[in-house]
Amino acid sequence: MGSLSSPRDLTKPFNPLDPTELAVESSLVTDFIAEYYRTVEQRPVQPHVTPGFLTSQLPSAAPFASESVESILQDVYDKILPGLVQWQSPNFHAYYPATCSNAGLLGEMLCSGLNVVGFTWSASPAAAELEQVVVDWMGKMMGLPQGLLFSGGGGGVLQGSTCEAVVCTLAAARDRALERVGDDMFNKLVVYCSDQTHFTLKKGSKLVGIRPANVKAIKTTKNNEYGLCPTDLRDLVASDVKAGFIPIYLCGTIGTTAFGAVDPIRELGKVAREFNMWFHVDAAYAGSAFICPEFRHYMDGVELADSFSTNPHKWLLSNMDCCVLWLKFPKRVIKSLAAGGNFLEGGSETMVDYKDWQIALSRRFRAIKLWMVIKRYGYKNLISHIRSDVSMAKRFEELLLSDRRFEVVFPRKFSLVCFKLDVMKNVPEVVDEDDGELSHDSKLTRELMASVNVTGKAFLTGVRLGRIFFIRCAIGSTLTEDRHIQDLWKLIQEKAHKICIMI
Numbered sequence: 394m395g396s397l398s399s400p401r402d403l404t405k406p407f408n409p410l411d412p413t414e415l416a417v418e419s420s421l422v423t424d425f426i427a428e429y430y431r432t433v434e435q436r437p438v439q440p441h442v443t444p445g446f447l448t449s450q451l452p453s454a455a456p457f458a459s460e461s462v463e464s465i466l467q468d469v470y471d472k473i474l475p476g477l478v479q480w481q482s483p484n485f486h487a488y489y490p491a492t493c494s495n496a497g498l499l500g501e502m503l504c505s506g507l508n509v510v511g512f513t514w515s516a517s518p519a520a521a522e523l524e525q526v527v528v529d530w531m532g533k534m535m536g537l538p539q540g541l542l543f544s545g546g547g548g549g550v551l552q553g554s555t556c557e558a559v560v561c562t563l564a565a566a567r568d569r570a571l572e573r574v575g576d577d578m579f580n581k582l583v584v585y586c587s588d589q590t591h592f593t594l595k596k597g598s599k600l601v602g603i604r605p606a607n608v609k610a611i612k613t614t615k616n617n618e619y620g621l622c623p624t625d626l627r628d629l630v631a632s633d634v635k636a637g638f639i640p641i642y643l644c645g646t647i648g649t650t651a652f653g654a655v656d657p658i659r660e661l662g663k664v665a666r667e668f669n670m671w672f673h674v675d676a677a678y679a680g681s682a683f684i685c686p687e688f689r690h691y692m693d694g695v696e697l698a699d700s701f702s703t704n705p706h707k708w709l710l711s712n713m714d715c716c717v718l719w720l721k722f723p724k725r726v727i728k729s730l731a732a733g734g735n736f737l738e739g740g741s742e743t744m745v746d747y748k749d750w751q752i753a754l755s756r757r758f759r760a761i762k763l764w765m766v767i768k769r770y771g772y773k774n775l776i777s778h779i780r781s782d783v784s785m786a787k788r789f790e791e792l793l794l795s796d797r798r799f800e801v802v803f804p805r806k807f808s809l810v811c812f813k814l815d816v817m818k819n820v821p822e823v824v825d826e827d828d829g830e831l832s833h834d835s836k837l838t839r840e841l842m843a844s845v846n847v848t849g850k851a852f853l854t855g856v857r858l859g860r861i862f863f864i865r866c867a868i869g870s871t872l873t874e875d876r877h878i879q880d881l882w883k884l885i886q887e888k889a890h891k892i893c894i895m896i
């Protein structure tokens with residue numbers, strides 16, 4: 394075929410780590426990815442496929458003979474790409490973005506290429522120390538309190554997801570409480586959050602054995618801008634304590650998934666202190682914004698937190714996966730999670746054994762990726778990246794506000810814009826009520842979203858809350874530019890026009 398990478402010549406010994414071949418084959422893949430980024434904008438953001446579309450195209454058994462990289466990439470191009478949601482499309486505005494970057498990809502290549510397994514300091518000293526350095530860098534860039542950094546007696550760890558971070562902190566909170574009250578009280582342990590807290594908290598609570606009924610989600614309302622109300626929390630905790638329950642953990646969120654809402658961290662922290670609860674702050678998406686000082690007021694009171702987590706893989710160009718968890722008292726987590734035979738022992742104050750800071754024993758060298766991203770772009774460019782996304786979101790919000798048919802349902806704080814149609818001007822809407830049919834405007838909004846998504850020119854997701862349905866537009870895919878937002882707005886207006894004519 395005259396190809397650069399031929400099917401394996403079986404007369405040669407099998408060498409899957411041939412450096413010469415690597416240089417050739419990896420450039421085929423990087424060229425493929427570069428071309429993908431160049432053209433991803435032309436692909437429908439959501440695929441038009443039906444279940445089984447891929448399984449029916451692929452052989453049901455593994456190939457016996459080797460294939461060339463080109464032919465495998467051809468399969469990726471022909472069969473796999475058309476069945477993906479194009480998360481890196483500049484027209485992807487669903488969920489929260491999973492931003493990636495050249496540096497993030499290069500970092501992943503180093504992580505994967507070096508392939509060290511740094512469960513203890515001795516298993517890869519530089520991996521452990523680079524991680525300590527880079528989580529402190531990150532914490533300082535974000536203006537986090539000293540107490541969460543290694544340099545201030547705390548410390549951070551890189552994990553795969555917020556869910557894992559939550560599980561580790563819940564386990565520590567559980568064990569700390571049980572030590573105090575005794576194992577017999579297990580069924581009395583209670584975890585608190587709001588109805589806007591990410592479901593990872595419920596999942597994590599289940600995993601550490603908390604009874605589902607003891608995970609208490611406090612209802613938020615429009616009046617509190619969908620933040621967790623400290624007074625409601627205090628009343629509930631106090632009455633639970635009276636009834637013999639043991640509060641162990643409170644999760645506050647900065648940048649909730651549905652709205653990008655912010656819980657009042659300082660006030661929540663005070664309640665957590667009063668009742669001796671572990672206070673975790675989940676800033677999975679919005680945390681990255683704190684590298685810009687103008688957003689830091691949203692985390693006022695964060696020094697009261699026992700732990701804080703954010704996902705640089707969401708907004709800080711650090712390709713999946715990368716979650717930073719900072720702990721004020723790492724020893725509490727270590728005490729819950731440390732396990733292992735003698736061959737793994739030998740840690741000390743300066744030698745961090747990260748196996749005791751996470752769920753699994755083995756771990757990836759994520760630090761080299763985050764380090765690469767920060768070094769390659771510098772604090773300066775990372776700040777402009779965040780600011781540029783926020784200003785695009787601001788312009789999109791202004792466009793919505795300039796059109797009477799639309800309503801911005803929640804004041805934008807970061808780069809998420811929540812909106813719906815508001816054409817039935819005189820019909821009051823019941824917002825904070827759980828049951829009943831969707832309001833008429835909400836039904837139209839859902840229709841609007843579907844008609845935008847079906848074009849493949851944009852992908853938006855929506856949220857149902859009580860009787861309203863709104864559209865979330867999360868701005869900030871790495872490739873998104875102003876022109877994409879202008880096109881999106883035109884598309885939305887055009888579809889809204891059709892829907893409004895029909896009523």
Ligand SMILES: *Cc1c(COP(=O)(O)O)cnc(C)c1O
Pocket residue numbers: 489553554555556557591593646647648649650675676677678704716
């Ligand atoms: C995305 C998100 C999560 C989930 O993060 P994972 O890393 O996927 O577990 C949790 N909390 C908030 C606020 C989020 O936005």
